[in-house]
Amino acid sequence: MATQRMLKFVSTSREMPEKRMPDLRARDFDEIYREFADAKAAEQSGRCSQCGVPYCQSHCPLHNNIPDWLRMTAEGRLEEAYAISQATNTFPEICGRICPQDRLCEGNCVIEQSGHGTVTIGAIEKYITDTAWERGWVKPGTPIAERTESVGIIGAGPGGLAAADMLRRQGVQVTVYDRYDRAGGLLTYGIPGFKLEKHVVMRRVAQLEEAGVQFVLNCNVGTDISFDAIRGQHDAVLIATGVYKARDLTGDGIGAGGIVPALAYLTASNKKSFGDEVEAHDNGHLDAAGKRVVVIGGGDTAMDCVRTAIRQGATSVKCLYRRDRANMPGSKRETQNAEEEGVEFVWLTAPKGFTGDEHVEGVIVQKMRLGPPDASGRQSPEVMEGADYVEPADLVITALGFEPEDLPTHWSAPDLSTTRWGTVKADFRTHATTIPGVYAVGDIVRGASLVVWAIRDGREAATAILDYLSAPAQVAAE
Template sequence: MSDKMLQFVRQERKMPEKRTPKQRSEDFREIYDSFTEGAAQIQASRCSQCGVPFCQIHCPLANNIPDWLMLTANGRLEEAYELSQATNNFPEICGRICPQDRLCEGSCVIQQSGHETVTIGAVEKFLTDTAWENGWVKPVVPVRERAETVAIIGAGPGGLAAGEQLRRRGYQVHIYDRYDRAGGLLSYGIPGFKLEKDVVDRRIKLLEEAGIKFHLGQDIGGTLPFSELREKHNAILVATGVYQARDLSLPGSELGNILPALYYLTEANRRDLGLGSDHMSEDLDAKGKNVVVIGGGDTAMDCVRTAVRQGAKSVKCLYRRDKENMPGSEREVKNAEEEGVEFVWLSAPDAFVGTENVSEVLVSKVHLGVPDASGRQVPQIVPDSREAIPADLVIKALGFSPENLPKLFNEQALEVSSYGTLQVNNSTMMTALDGVFAAGDIVRGASLVVWAIKDARDAADQIHSYIERRKTAAA
């Protein structure tokens, strides 16, 4: 082992410098600076190189974290980058948006021993940004080209990762998406203060240079029949993600200025990108408004922090459990609190009040009862605890459900689960339709980008095996 490791007993954990809350509230730039090379080496040297690397075990992609931390600590940055990207198609993106506090860093052995965790995500971001700056990131070049073509429906992280893996094997890859820009939630769902869009754009450009063909603005099942894709391609991967917002059926829900989170975030991201919209209006701008966001996940954090940057008069986040039970990243909650967001814990909305537009949210206090079958305490309304909270804009960030793909694609043979997700063979990842595979949130349910990448890489392997079997059978 390098003598530069095990420095956690001498070196304290440090994150890259973070801009002040006032600076952050004035733009949509990322809030963390990058490590210098020296700082990255010091933080990487804190790794204990433990015999059982729980950071790697708790990474969905099983990234070889201890080894690329050791290489970084020894200044072997290009080798460290090569190792980090060997298991991850988008390390610069995961380094920015993965909830490391719930995954690799949250499982770090030195944290369990009383020292603070290694800053794995920040080192990963530094490594890949350095690789881009030095020209180490190259487009995939297949050893040989294949005649077979694969269609991927969805240009989000899952679709992009699968596309790169299949292109690496020489397949002709075509990615179809309904939106006018590739990237899915990376482009339109995640705000720039967590992931600046040039980071996404340069990755998509690299995939285009590798030979992947993008077909944007496509209405699959409408102007472009799903059956036509099946006839045209040797295999199809459905990687649409889940976009249907979960809703609250409360009195007053029909009032204006009550929006689903993704609708609000998409339009905010379009503005940040300088893109116009047919339905962009002042209703979608939080400037000068009392904003109430309902929900406790990372999407809710994206919404409250976006509202701060749009100049909201006040921003409150309502969540029916307490801070300790919040599903969102602890780091994101802290960032939101620093930026002036008020969290109203143990509260549940009862109704929306107003004439044409919402003006108040009626909220009751909640106490946590006995645990349910999942082990989480059940929220229970406290009688006679209702109060009114001023609200000119309400954003519902309650999670996402799958769209009805059999109906959307006009393909009733696609089988779905009781949750509406596509059913696949767990071994082959194939749906009920021969040659049609599915991966990511549309199978798993709403989850993390890193899980979409993992599922997509597995699906690419299964598609390759399927095409090889058919080729062998036809020989």
């Protein structure tokens, strides 16, 4: 019976969940994809070839057991599908929404390679866990027995929360410190609601609180509390701060008003989605309404900015990227969604400077062409001399990526070693830093990366911390 329900990729076409029409979805910040119905989820799961070497699984950073939970879904055994899904992933409903499946699991699907169209893995993963929440299968990780050891986690993003969940399930006392007024990190304030509605994140935070995780919010380590004080209060510490420092943009006129970093813009928008008062948004500084908007960058953050600007009522939204569509680092799916909603992409362009005195009036744009490959293998953009022009703009959003803050200096922790890029040095297996009992995960180690990698790091670090807490030397020290 199981075999009859699977291997239907030849007779059944690939389908994504229905998308809301662009003119409707561009008016709000609700998610754009509708939920699969039971029958459609089972049908699409049944397209899986159940191949002997599942490349979808091996190319997933968490190595999720994708073929098995697809088979369970095809057979209508959803609670078992959820159990398999959550066994390797702390937040499957979040990964199902925001992972770049086209570059990971779905992009390596065997039937995709054979020309039949990939299984819609991400949408089914989202459906499984959303169903689990609706039916009460998702339980807080309340431990069977409590332990006396405590762990302090600095940063309430996906890496920190994943580690907190695993540690708490084992009875460890966990306290999470975060600079923002809500937990979740970029899941809360960096990713717009049309990709990840905020109640999805908040219910996970509430679940962790119910399990006994303590949150200390509005707490800037190095200012409100010292790093040494956190170390003194806990048996082990995990650094999961992420990277928030925007990369600098150079050029004439860069200091003009109306040129803003992507994270400040997205954070203000997301705070408004919570109903908060945000002065910089309310006074128009971080609001695109009625403005000609230019976003500089080609990654997923740039896609978040252009689609947010559309929803805020911008008169026009253009995205400048120095390479072409084929070499764009952002999700192709997100680029398509943005174009459907009215964003114009101006390929092979880069900013040279800005016009306007006190406030930006335009971007001086250089036209580019692709030259020989660089060290990464991608073709390097070269300036086309004499082809500059001015793109009118009332609001310019820079989305050029993020860099780590100088934690050793800010935290007065000279023993915390960093790389030449400023990221924290940590063992790639245990995530241990150069300070005994201190671990680090996610973007502060990797540089700006994916949420799914932060979740993997957090889970691995939790296992290493448990080993450290249980080591004879640690017990003797206590």
